[in-house]
Amino acid sequence: ILNVEQSPQSLHVQEGDSTNFTCSFPSSNFYALHWYRWETAKSPEALFVMTLNGDEKKKGRISATLNTKEGYSYLYIKGSQPEDSATYLCASTNTGNQFYFGTGTSLTVIP
Amino acid sequence: GAVVSQHPSRVICKSGTSVKIECRSLDFQATTMFWYRQFPKQSLMLMATSNEGSKATYEQGVEKDKFLINHASLTLSTLTVTSAHPEDSSFYICSATGDPGDGELFFGEGSRLTVL
Numbered sequence: 001i002l003n004v005e006q007s008p009q010s011l012h013v014q015e016g017d018s019t020n021f022t023c024s025f026p027s028s029n030f031y032a033l034h035w036y037r038w039e040t041a042k043s044p045e046a047l048f049v050m051t052l053n054g055d056e057k058k059k060g061r062i063s064a065t066l067n068t069k070e071g072y073s074y075l076y077i078k079g080s081q082p083e084d085s086a087t088y089l090c091a092s093t094n095t096g097n098q099f100y101f102g103t104g105t106s107l108t109v110i111p
Numbered sequence: 112g113a114v115v116s117q118h119p120s121r122v123i124c125k126s127g128t129s130v131k132i133e134c135r136s137l138d139f140q141a142t143t144m145f146w147y148r149q150f151p152k153q154s155l156m157l158m159a160t161s162n163e164g165s166k167a168t169y170e171q172g173v174e175k176d177k178f179l180i181n182h183a184s185l186t187l188s189t190l191t192v193t194s195a196h197p198e199d200s201s202f203y204i205c206s207a208t209g210d211p212g213d214g215e216l217f218f219g220e221g222s223r224l225t226v227l
Contacts, residue, residue: 004154032214043115043218089155097214099145101155
C-alpha cells in the first residue's frame with residue numbers, strides 16, 4: 001500500500017486570497033498523480049493527471065505541479081472564490097495502475 | 112466527461128439486514144469498476160475490483176461473503192452488504208474506467224450507510 005499524504009487537512013481562506021496545498025507520495029514505481037475536486041454530495045471531478053517530473057497543468061485559476069524525484073505535487077488556486085470550496089483529493093498510481101488516495105484537503109473560501 | 116451514477120446516496124438500516132448499492136455508468140461502457148470505502152478522516156480504501164462477467168477481486172481484509180459484488184453488465188455493478196452491522200457503517204463509493212481505458216477514474220456520488 002502506498003502512503004499518500006495531503007496537507008493541510010483543512011484550511012479556510014478569504015475570497016480573493018491565493019492558496020496552495022500539498023500531496024506527497026512514494027517515488028518508487030510511480031506512474032501518475034491525479035488531482036480531484038470533490039464537492040459535498042457530488043462525484044469527485046478529475047482536475048489533472050500528471051506523469052512526468054516537472055509537469056505543470058493549469059485549468060483556469062487552478063494549477064498543479066509535479067516533482068516525481070522528491071515525491072510531491074502542489075495544487076495552487078489563484079484568487080480563491082466561494083465556489084472553489086470543496087475537498088481536493090490526490091491519488092498516486094503505480095505501474096499497476098492501482099490508485100492510492102490521500103485523505104484530502106478541505107478548502108473553505110469565506111466570502 | 113463520463114458519468115457514473117450511484118444509488119442510494121443514503122441508507123439507514125437495521126442490524127442484520129442486507130443493503131444493495133448500485134453503480135451505473137450512464138454514457139460509457141465500464142469494463143472495470145472499483146468499490147471504495149471511506150471511514151471518517153481517512154482516505155478512500157479500495158475494497159474490490161470487478162470486471163464485467165467475472166468474479167470480483169477483493170483486497171486483503173475485505174470479506175467477499177459479506178460484501179457481494181456483481182458486475183453483470185458493462186454499465187452496472189452492485190455492492191451488497193450482507194447482514195450489516197454497525198461497524199459496516201461507512202461511506203461507500205464506486206468508480207469506473209472506460210473501454211478503451213486511459214487510466215482515468217470516473218466516480219459515483221457515493222453512498223452513506225448507517226447501520227443501527
